[in-house]
Amino acid sequence: xxxxxxxxxxxxxVAGRQWIDASVIVRKGRMGAxxxxxxxMVMAMLLxxxxxxxxxxxxxxxFMRVLHSYAFLRDDAPQVNNMLTGIFGKADSYRIYSSVGxxxxxxxxxxxxxxxxxxxxxxxxxxxxxxIVAFEVVAGEAKLNFYSYDGAWNGTPNWTITQQxxxxxxxxxxxxLLVTLTGPNGEQVTYGGTGE
Numbered sequence: 001x002x003x004x005x006x007x008x009x010x011x012x013x014v015a016g017r018q019w020i021d022a023s024v025i026v027r028k029g030r031m032g033a034x035x036x037x038x039x040x041m042v043m044a045m046l047l048x049x050x051x052x053x054x055x056x057x058x059x060x061x062x063f064m065r066v067l068h069s070y071a072f073l074r075d076d077a078p079q080v081n082n083m084l085t086g087i088f089g090k091a092d093s094y095r096i097y098s099s100v101g102x103x104x105x106x107x108x109x110x111x112x113x114x115x116x117x118x119x120x121x122x123x124x125x126x127x128x129x130x131x132i133v134a135f136e137v138v139a140g141e142a143k144l145n146f147y148s149y150d151g152a153w154n155g156t157p158n159w160t161i162t163q164q165x166x167x168x169x170x171x172x173x174x175x176x177l178l179v180t181l182t183g184p185n186g187e188q189v190t191y192g193g194t195g196e
Contacts, residue, residue: 072183100134135168
């Protein structure tokens with residue numbers, strides 16, 4: 001059998017007496033497979049993508065941890081500010097004491113590093129009411145409490161302003177009432193009130 005002129009291109013005899021180019025057959029056989037280089041490139045790109053996602057996840061976890069550590073300043077301190085503003089704004093005068101016991105006894109007032117403030121409120125009828133805002137540790141829990149005077153001081157506070165502060169100090173050494181709250185992670189905020 002004699003091959004046609006284009007036989008130098010690796011022709012193949014197929015049933016039905018047709019000549020087919022062998023290079024076409026090879027190309028069609030490779031269409032569904034990938035080379036090792038192509039697979040390696042895809043794997044490298046997937047590894048880089050997964051590393052980038054892992055770094056983003058780690059930075060998000062770190063951000064959330066930092067955000068949570070400032071939860072006192074973000075959530076509780078503004079509410080405490082509103083309550084203290086309302087209480088101190090209604091008071092006509094105040095005295096700072098080193099403890100709630102000293103404030104109840106009305107002895108030993110100080111100007112700085114106080115733990116309690118005794119407040120005098122003047123009623124519209126001319127009578128006076130008294131209250132104490134005190135930071136104290138009760139049964140192992142630090143609390144900023146409010147005591148109201150109803151003919152005698154209660155042994156327990158009337159209500160608690162916050163339980164989230166780890167320390168609260170009152171000072172008047174600048175002529176302005178300063179209340180410094182320290183959060184559970186050491187963060188601090190200082191509120192300034194009115195002068196006496």
